[in-house]
Amino acid sequence: MSPALFFLDYETTGLDAKRHGIIQVGWIIEQDGKIMSENGFDVQLYKGCDVNLNALEINDFTPERCMAGKPLEYMNAALREALSAGFVEKVIPIGHNISFDLNFFREASEKTRDMLPMFVDFHKQVDTLALARWLNHTGVICTKNNKLETLCEHYTIALEAHNALSDVKAVRELYHIFMNLMKGLLVQRS
DSSP states (O other), X not given: OOOOEEEEXXXXXXXXXXXXXXXXXXEXXXXXXXXXXXXXXXXXXOTTOBOOHHHHHHTTOOHHHHHHSBOHXXXXXXXXXXXXXXXXXXXXXXXXXXXXXXXXXXXXXXXXXXXXXXXBOGGGOEEHHHHHHHHHHTTSXXXXXOOHHHHHHHTTOOOOXXXXXXXXXXXXXXXXXXXXXXXXXXXXXX
């Protein structure tokens, strides 16, 4: 049995995980090609986090919508249930600019004193943004930039940009496309 893949995306009130908050989460956990868990929902703005109004506008959030989501503790409890579902190994986090999302993941875990990081293998993280950069640099693909929207358009992947669950579904498809491209390269070289 292969390790579980943990596709994760957050929409946030800014770029700094120490200062800004999570307003939406989406995740998919996949093992051996089968989706084991899929979820996404708005997260209630929590006390003490800064809000960049431009970030809210980009994410199509109003202050009222920010207060109507599920509490941070609910989000972490749902993630804990999904991540502790009996996987043999720690899950491998995957995302488009995954370090951004993992910074918020760690901060949210710390704020609620949750032990979520113990389920995640941070050393094996996969960044589809980095893969896109490399594939473009080596000429395997040719896109005008490496934005998720551009890559989804290139591969005709459905995407409702800045919606965490839509983003994570798109990243999952993109990841599998990139893995097949890279496998093809290895076959060509052998």
